[in-house]
Amino acid sequence: MLSLLKIEWMKVKNYRTFWILLIITVASIPGINYTLYDLMDNSFPKGRNGKTMLLGSPFAFPDAWQTVTWNASLIFLIPALLIITLVTNEFSFKTHRQNIIDGWNRKEFITLKLIEVLMLCILCTLTVFLTTMAFGLIANKVDPGVSIWQDSRFILFYFIQVLSYSMIALLISILIRRSGLSIGVFFIYMLIEQVFVGIMRGKYKIQQVNYLPEEVTDKLIPFPYAKALLARDTPQWEHLIPSLITVAFLYLLLYLFLTTRRFLKSDL
């Protein structure tokens, strides 16, 4: 497997678009967090303790976990863009055929793409972790009596979320094969689902929309600001977590199944 990964590395190491997208992906996580942090710091009146009265201090522990992961999930499109680019490139250059012709089997090819997705998600999660540490430890003082690991489960939730977005991006790339169209379909689906969920929940009070592919992982990381006002939802959310994770996991299995099946069985 290591030698196969080395070949995958040969494909990308001299590919400038890959590096640009990768740097944007990694940089955008602290970037968006800093932007929102800065906005909050300057836009809201502060009380005597240095906390904004309305928002509390979302970037201090323990809330930093939820805030940073939620902010990072706003830019879900960027890692997806990287995945779609790398996978649809193979189709447009027809190198997915050539790799098989030259002596990979189809399973090796698709496994490597899955590993790439996994590695990218680990990298994003690691970046989110370091960003959280930076905001929680450097930009804010840790209150006495607060464990910095309290609520660190949001890191796991973020990983599940970014993995599931990325797997959707991979599935769409494998099915559609063309980069522009894949990006469009991915983005529009995400948008439509949000609108649909908003209407169903707001107007018709249908809660099952929580379990749609995108919403199920979004729901894992609730809106982190103004918690004082919205705290009434918290117990209900706690209650939902196990089922959200279970459904998210089932979706991941489904994406995995559809992606590999498509690549193993169909004409290339």
Next chain:
Amino acid sequence: MSSILSIQSVTKFYGPIRALHKVSFDVPSGAVFGVLGPNGSGKTTLLGIIMDVLKASEGSYSWFGEPPSEKHRQQIGTLLETPNFYHYLSGERNLRIAAAIKKKGEDDIPRVLEMVKLTDRKDSKFNTYSLGMKQRLAIASCLLGNPSVLVFDEPTNGLDPVGIAQIRQLIKDLSREGKTIIMASHLLDEVEKVCDHVAILQKGQLLMAGRIDEVLTNEDFIELGVDNGGLEQLRSVLSGLSGVRRLKEQEGHIQLYFENGGISLAEINRYCFGQGVVLNHLQLRKKSLESKFMELTKK
């Protein structure tokens, strides 16, 4: 001779379109095997199936007498349809990827680049290559690790006349080294010039397969001519000959087809003269692959 590749009643549907219908043939070891057919006859589909990039709807195939696997493909140099490389990488880096997938060392890369005369452009990006250079890089990639079997789909596509001659020479040289070459082409003279075996496809049906001289041999004919007015007499004289399979009049000549074996020109000449017919034209004609092909695909 053992079979390198054996294809057993392979059928392929693209939706309702039948691209291949029960195609079966064997490619013997050491053959230069031409897969011949007009555009859209299923040549590339067939090669795609034996390379596992397409899935046959029915039928099976085997490489080296074994069920196909990626291990076999690593031992075969294949150029399918178009040169497929990473556009943003140089020619050499592309070959490194191919060599790594084939599990061959990188030390063979300079040799194959030299063989296709791409050494001085090896560091240029693939997307700066001309069509002919792309094709040559693809052929270089096939030659990596000196495989004993080569599969070429339209190998002279996009090449200039010098390039075409070079590739033909290369194929002959490779064949002389004992390699098995499977080559698809719609260029008949190309197949005729380099191949010793041929399979002819039309609309997904295999019309015939075999040694090229067997496919063509019993199609030799003798063309005879006489001065004006003598054609009828010649016809009746010739029909008295034993072993004649068919007599055909064409463009003022008579074409004489024999059962296998045939007869020497001298004997014919002597016979006709003995019957009082003086020939002004007497020629042994080998049916070209082209006319054979036209005849077969016309049906």
